[in-house]
Amino acid sequence: MFHIDPDIRKAKTMPSEFYTDERFFELSKEKIFARTWQFAGRTEDLSVVTPIDVVGEPLLLTKADSGLHCMSNVCTHRGKILVEEPCEANLIRCGYHGRRFSLDGKFLSMPEFEGVESFPSVADDLASVPVDHTGGFSFVSLDPVDMLAEFVSDEAIMPMGKGKLKLSSTNEYRVNAHWALYCENYLEGFHIPFVHKSLNEIVDFVTYSTELFRYASVQTGYEADGKLAARYLFIFPNTMFNFYPWGVSVNVVRPVSSSESVVEYLTYVSDESLVDEGAGADLHGVELEDEAIVESVQRGIRSRYYSHGRYSPTREQGTHHFHRLIAEFFGQ
Ligand code: FES
Ligand SMILES: [Fe+2]
Known part of the structure; x- marks a missing residue:
């Protein structure tokens, strides 16, 4: 139904119908959400x-x-x-x-x-x-395509700091955008210098890295002195574990319609004294910056002049991998 070339240098991004056509939204519940964890x-x-x-x-x-x-x-x-x-x-x-x-x-x-x-x-x-x-x-999982261990391992989910995690708050953001647009924005750090001015002062763009796994990806951000700033684990199709020195912020993107999603934030703190420091300090501010971008894309992809784009081979591996998985699940 969809084809994303495995070679990122040749590949085109997901066609806009995937996001705009209500039928694909409905189909993704069965094809993707029922089959994952x-x-x-x-x-x-x-x-x-x-x-x-x-x-x-x-x-x-x-x-x-x-x-x-x-x-x-x-x-x-x-x-x-x-x-x-x-x-x-x-x-x-x-x-x-x-x-x-x-x-x-x-x-x-x-x-x-x-x-x-x-x-x-x-x-x-x-x-x-x-x-x-x-x-x-x-x-x-309603009908898992694979075991949970294939999606995420115990070590991938290990917090950065020591100490016991405690659920400290839960929050919900309503976003006027397709769930996949929210996720694919999360999957690249390419936009950080353009969209997140304050985060960009903390995270070093040069050493920012993305690692790909079967159904997951991990992005790692370092500070200028080489200190680990944050580790962002994405578990296909809609779960994000953001590890900071103070603990973990879990974000779950819930599809509502082809143009609306709810993002749940669950904050687990292990070291209260570090909450106001580094890349994990102003999550609310960063969230609003991301939402504004993703909602703008939601309006943009409806344009008759937009059908798909291309990928940066050095900066959009996570997004490419995500689109490849969507295409794979739709083909099953
Ligand atoms: S519907 Fe549950 S007992 Fe009748
Ligand atoms: Fe962002």
């Missing part, structure tokens, strides 16, 4: 029962004695959503007619069902959904 939070921060939404699919994460489980959040009787808010509980009871399930999703009981034939059966259990964790963070 979606960030669900840090395992220790989750309640015993936590409802989550993965591209419109209502799911439940539960901490049972047997470990972490993920399952459908839809009652197998007449389809009510079972749990609306995170809670501590030792079983799940439907609020419509009282069907009960264990924390690992097995049907337990149902009033007024005596005499029903071949009941209960496995179809009355809650469908189970793949869940896995790495570095203390949980991810779920």
Whole structure:
């Protein structure tokens, strides 16, 4: 459906229809988001029962004695959503007619069902959904194309500093742009000198580097004296782990429509004394600068005179890799 040449010097960027055509937006939910691992939070921060939404699919994460489980959040009787808010509980009871399930999703009981034939059966259990964790963070996938370990390794997710990470704040930004435009902007440091004047004074453009992995990429920024300023880990298709000396900022880009996204910010701090220093000091300011650019691109790609561009071989490897993955997933 899409072809991005593996040779960055020959390749053309993603055609603009990918972003503007509503059909491709819908298709990307099935082709990309259902087949990859979606960030669900840090395992220790989750309640015993936590409802989550993965591209419109209502799911439940539960901490049972047997470990972490993920399952459908839809009652197998007449389809009510079972749990609306995170809670501590030792079983799940439907609020419509009282069907009960264990924390690992097995049907337990149902009033007024005596005499029903071949009941209960496995179809009355809650469908189970793949869940896995790495570095203390949980991810779920509706239909994973590969194991979580192929997307991200334990060492890639290691914080820069020592000390225990603590969730210190969560925030949401609404961006008037396609989710992929937001991600591909994140995937290059090329724009830093042009867009982020204050960040550019901290991060050395010459030594800024990008490494590519099967479903991830890592960008590393150093200060002028060679000190590590930040490490930016991108896990295809929409999760960003930004490592700073003070801790980690996790950003998750949630698609809303072909022209709107929500970016969740979760801030985990291990060393409070470093929060106001370096590349991770003014994340809000940098976010607003990125949003203004990405929203401008969103308007630009609608132009009849724009269809696609070309890549800088030295500065846009991450964006090229991202487009290659989109094309690959659409071809599956
Ligand atoms: S819909 Fe859940 S018990 Fe009826
Ligand atoms: Fe940026």
